[in-house]
Structure formats: C-alpha cells, structure tokens
Amino acid sequence: MEALLATLVSGLVLGSLYALMSSGLSVVWTTLGVFNFSHGALMMVGAFVAWTVSEVLGLGPVVGILSGTLAAGLVGIVIERLLVRPFYSNRNMLLITAMTTLAAMVILERGAQMIWGARLKQLPHLVPGEVRILGTTISAHEALLIVLAPLILVALWRFTVTTNRGRSLRAVGQNQDSAALLGIDVPVAFALAFGISAALAGLTGALLGSIRFVTPTMGSEPLTKAMIVVIFGGLGNLGATAGAAYLIGFIEAFLILGLGLYWTPFVLFLLMILVLLFRPNGVFGGK
Amino acid sequence: MRRLLDINGLEAGYGAARVLNGLSVHIDEGESIGLFGPNGHGKSTLLRTISGLLRPTAGSIAFEGNDITTQRPPAIVAAGLIHAPQGNTLFGNMRIAETLELAAFSKRARAEAARRIDEVYALFPRLAERKQQSARTLSGGERQMLSIGCALMCAPRLLMLDEPTLGLSPRLKEELAAAIAKISKTGVPLIVVEQDVEFLLSLTDRLYMVEHGEVVREISSANAPDHEEVMRLYFGAEEAH
Numbered sequence: 001m002e003a004l005l006a007t008l009v010s011g012l013v014l015g016s017l018y019a020l021m022s023s024g025l026s027v028v029w030t031t032l033g034v035f036n037f038s039h040g041a042l043m044m045v046g047a048f049v050a051w052t053v054s055e056v057l058g059l060g061p062v063v064g065i066l067s068g069t070l071a072a073g074l075v076g077i078v079i080e081r082l083l084v085r086p087f088y089s090n091r092n093m094l095l096i097t098a099m100t101t102l103a104a105m106v107i108l109e110r111g112a113q114m115i116w117g118a119r120l121k122q123l124p125h126l127v128p129g130e131v132r133i134l135g136t137t138i139s140a141h142e143a144l145l146i147v148l149a150p151l152i153l154v155a156l157w158r159f160t161v162t163t164n165r166g167r168s169l170r171a172v173g174q175n176q177d178s179a180a181l182l183g184i185d186v187p188v189a190f191a192l193a194f195g196i197s198a199a200l201a202g203l204t205g206a207l208l209g210s211i212r213f214v215t216p217t218m219g220s221e222p223l224t225k226a227m228i229v230v231i232f233g234g235l236g237n238l239g240a241t242a243g244a245a246y247l248i249g250f251i252e253a254f255l256i257l258g259l260g261l262y263w264t265p266f267v268l269f270l271l272m273i274l275v276l277l278f279r280p281n282g283v284f285g286g287k
Numbered sequence: 288m289r290r291l292l293d294i295n296g297l298e299a300g301y302g303a304a305r306v307l308n309g310l311s312v313h314i315d316e317g318e319s320i321g322l323f324g325p326n327g328h329g330k331s332t333l334l335r336t337i338s339g340l341l342r343p344t345a346g347s348i349a350f351e352g353n354d355i356t357t358q359r360p361p362a363i364v365a366a367g368l369i370h371a372p373q374g375n376t377l378f379g380n381m382r383i384a385e386t387l388e389l390a391a392f393s394k395r396a397r398a399e400a401a402r403r404i405d406e407v408y409a410l411f412p413r414l415a416e417r418k419q420q421s422a423r424t425l426s427g428g429e430r431q432m433l434s435i436g437c438a439l440m441c442a443p444r445l446l447m448l449d450e451p452t453l454g455l456s457p458r459l460k461e462e463l464a465a466a467i468a469k470i471s472k473t474g475v476p477l478i479v480v481e482q483d484v485e486f487l488l489s490l491t492d493r494l495y496m497v498e499h500g501e502v503v504r505e506i507s508s509a510n511a512p513d514h515e516e517v518m519r520l521y522f523g524a525e526e527a528h
Contacts, residue, residue: 164397167381167389174378177340181372182441183364183393 006136007257008250013142014225015249016149017208019242021226022233023153024200027160029235031173031193034084034097038104039201039226040219041112042079046072046202047209047218048112051121061126061210068206069199076198077191079104085190105220112216123209145207152200153242160238169193225252228272234282243284289316290349291445291476292337292368297346298500299336306332308500309346314445319477321487321494329500330480331373334447338370339363350445365393367444373453373480375434379423383414383433386422390440399442407436410466428459432466439470446470447478452486464490484517 021039028036046068054064083100087093125141133143159166171179172189180186205219212218225248233244248268255264275283292314300306306329314320322330335341337348339360348356350368358366377386387407391400408415411432417425422433431451438446451467452460464486471477471490481487487494488508496504506512 161385164389164392167385168392170381171378171389174380175376177372178375178377180340180360181338181364181370182390182437183361183396185359185361 002135003257005134007253009133009136009138010256011250011253012146012246013138013211013249014252015246016145017204017222018225018229018249019149019153019245020200020204021222022229022241022245023156023238024197024204025226025230026235026238026241027156027169027193027197027200029230031169032080032084032190033094033173034101035094035235036079036194036197037098037101037223038079038108039197040221040223041105041108042072042076042198042201043205043208043219043222044112044214044216045075045108046205047123047214048116048121049202050206050209051123051214052116054123055121061124064123065126065203065206068209069203072202072205073195073199075108076201077195079198080191080194084194085187088190109216116216118216121209121214123206123214125210126207139211141207141210145211148207152203153238156196156200157238165192225268228268230282231272231275232283234284237284240282240284244282289352290314291316291318291351292478293347293349294333294337295347297333297336297343297348299332299341299343299346301341305344306500307336307343307346310497310501311346312495312502314476314478317476318492319471319479319490321484321491322478322480322497323482323484323487323494324497324503328498330497331449332500333497334370334372334449334478334480337363337447338368361393364441365395367395367442368447369438369441369443369445370447371434371438371449371451373449375437376430377422377433377437380421382419382421383425384418386433387414387436387440390437391442393441396440396442400440403440403442407439410439410469411436428455428463431455431463435463435466435470443475445476445478447480449480450482451479452481452483 021043025036025039028034049071050064050068053059053067054061079101083104084097087096087100090096125139127140127144129140130137131140131143160170161167168179168184168189169192171184172186176186229245229248230241232248233240235241252264252268255267259267290313294313295311297307297310298305310329310333312320322333324330332341336343339358343356347354350366355363355366387404388400391397391403413429414432414436417429422430425433435448435451448467452463455463468490477491479487479491484494492508494506494508495502496506
C-alpha cells in the first residue's frame, strides 16, 4: 500500500514536469504549426542561467529561477526570428523547421558545454524541508512543483481563452489572413507564442535543476517524454495535452514500480507506437 | 470634394502573375462604391492589396489623405480601413462571442467594443442566439454574418465587403442585403464587390467595372443603366475579347 501511494506521488511529480513541457510545445504548435525540437535545450538554458544567477552571482534561487525563465524566453524569441520565421511561406515549413529547431538544440547544447563545462551542477531547493503527502515523504520543492504546474496550466489556458492577446495566438494558428484583417500582427503573435513557450521551458528547467543535475543534455529526456505525451494527447488542445502528461507520468511511475527502470522506456515507446498505429490523432479522440 | 480613398496606377499580383494592371479608383467623402466584373479579374486582389495582405509593385494608395501604400495590415486596420474577405471562415474552434470580442483588437476598436457588440447582435439576431457556438458549426450565411460582424467590431471608417452574399439562398441573400443597407445608412462608407449589379446600384453611389486588372467602365447610380444595358455590359464586354 505504501509503495503504491509513493508511486502515485512520484507519478504526480513526473506528470507535472511533462505537463509543463508539453503545454509549451502545444502553444507553439497551435500558433505556428511548428514542432519545436529545441524545447528541451531551452529548458536547459533556463536551468543554467538560474544556476549562474543563483549560485555564481549569489542572488539566490528565486531571482535565479526568474532570470532563467526570462533568459529562455528571450532565446526562444531569437530562435523564432532566425531559424523559424524565414521559412513561414515555404511549402515544406514543417519539415524545414524540424531540422532548424534540431540545429538550435545542437547549438544550444554545445554552447552550454563550452560556457559552463561538463561538471554536474545542482540548484538549491526553492523551499527547504520536506512534506508528507499520502503517507510518503517528498521534498517541499517537489511538492511546490506539483502545486505550481496546474496553476501555470490554468493561467496559460485562461490567457488563451479570455484575453484578446491570448486569443490572437489561436486565431493566427487557424487563419492567418483573417487574423491579420482584424488588425492582429501575425509576426508579433508568432514571436509571443515562441517566447511564452520557451519561458515555460526555462521555468521547468530551473525547477528541475534542484531535483536532477543541471547538464547540457538535461532537456533531451524530458523532451522525449513530452513527445510521447503529445502523441497520446494531441497538440491542439491544452486540456488534452495536460491530461495526457499526467497519464504518462502515472504510467511511467507504475512501470518503474512493476518492471524497473530498465524496461520502462521500452514499454512507453511500445505504447507510443501502438497509439500511432491505432489512434494516430491521440488517445483523447478528436482531430 | 475631399477623397476618402484614392488609388492610382495600382499594380499587384502573385509571383510572376500580375493581376492588377495600373488600376485607379477613388471614393469621395460621403459616398460608397461597388465593384463588379468577371471573376478572376482582380476585384479581390484589389481589396487584398488595399488591406496590406499583398504589397503592390507600383502605384499608390491614400486613405484620408495619408499614404498607406506600404503599410502593414495592423496599421491599416488601426486606421479604420476594414476588409471582410470572400468566404471568410474565421476561426473554426473559437466561439462567436469570443471571435467578436477578439475582432475589437486595435486600441480604437477596443474603446467602442461594448457598444458595438450590442449593435452587431441587434443587426444579426442569429449570432446572438448562437453566442456560445464555435464558428465551425455555423452555416454559410451565419458565417458571413459573423464575418461582417467582426468587421463592424473593428470600428470601420471604410468597410470593404467581398461578395457578402456569394453562394447564399435567395432568402438569406435578402436578409444580408438588408443588413448591409442598414450598415450603409448608419454612415459607414462601403466598397462592395458583387456580381448582382442591381443590388450594387441600389446600395452604392458609383460602380466600377473591373476587367483584366483595370477599370473598364464607371457607372453612376444616379443615371443608372436599365436591366438590359447591364446585361449587355456583362455579356457584351465578354464577347468583345
């Protein structure tokens, strides 16, 4: 019973992480129709900047995390401007941007290696101490991640549904000409979507940096999981994406409990292949 | 008389294909105009060029005395030059109420949003009934109403409607024509693209016949040609080529 509850909590932590990651991918996808392969690297940028500001400059984890979020957002806007925007009117935009964002990932990872070196780094916990949930003990920092993730998702959802600025992102994703004729600046909407998505990745990375190690390739494993999530939930609907994120988090946690770490990725990818074969539009139906 | 819109020698097209060949039209203050002519001869391209979706390769566009030839759509919309494009599908998964609120995007439009949304619902009660439905579920006529409603939310100083009754049943067409006439009566100048010349004559002050990206004829509604002459214009002009 105790192992079961511990697994539930661990699934919740993983689900929160994947939800933050995949919702950022979803924002870029619904606005630009681009899958951003540098999303994991942007997460790493957030973690490294947070570490530098917090530990090297000594400004503490709060300022560090805020700086990491902001820095990743800015890098995202630069990636959009230099590596995505030139290909908007290209017929093969999806394929080309897959390659250019992969290139961005490589550039960012190698760049981080050059700037920060290969030694493992870790951020301090944002909040010290431990918390007991469902009879298991986790760090207060992980508990914060569990609470923060749904709050951020709801804020993001409200932004895209209740504010004109947020709605403009959805509008541009569905019909660029109609949006432009309402006075929406399409390139600004693209940059904003990329910036928000990258900032979310940066925040996730900075929070993760005190649970796992901060390394140049720390983003690739969460990005792979986020890809499984979007294959399960689709990318068009924030709610479905978030739901799938928690589902994958729980599945992963229980697989680790039942099969161990070694076989878990194997089963997850097998599930992904099955979904692609039989429900190519995602488990939660729809188009 | 001052000119509201003044277009001179406009040339534009898609890639190597030039559609507008030195087209010149104007609207004086206080009047509305209609555009008609065969399909594929540049009427929609003209509207797309005016609203900045397409950049002209030659010629000039001035609105209220300001040169807007090289302006981008956001600036043109902010100036009040609003375009409801042909077959506007808008945003499939956005609800009607949301879409109308979004349409008041420019600063000037936002200030008038609350009043204008009531006016749009009064003009098109069907939209008011379907506020919470997404645009995807609307019929062709309702979608056209939403498109015009959005254009009104943009706080137009000049409203360009591209074939607002295209493909609609006679009854719906009448309903929309009546709504457009109502909009015109509130003092909003119009540029209307339509195939139905008699509808245009009743609605606007002057008509331009556009062919091969040029104005080939100008007609004043005051001394309007009769039905037969209109028919001759349409089909006779075609035979001439």
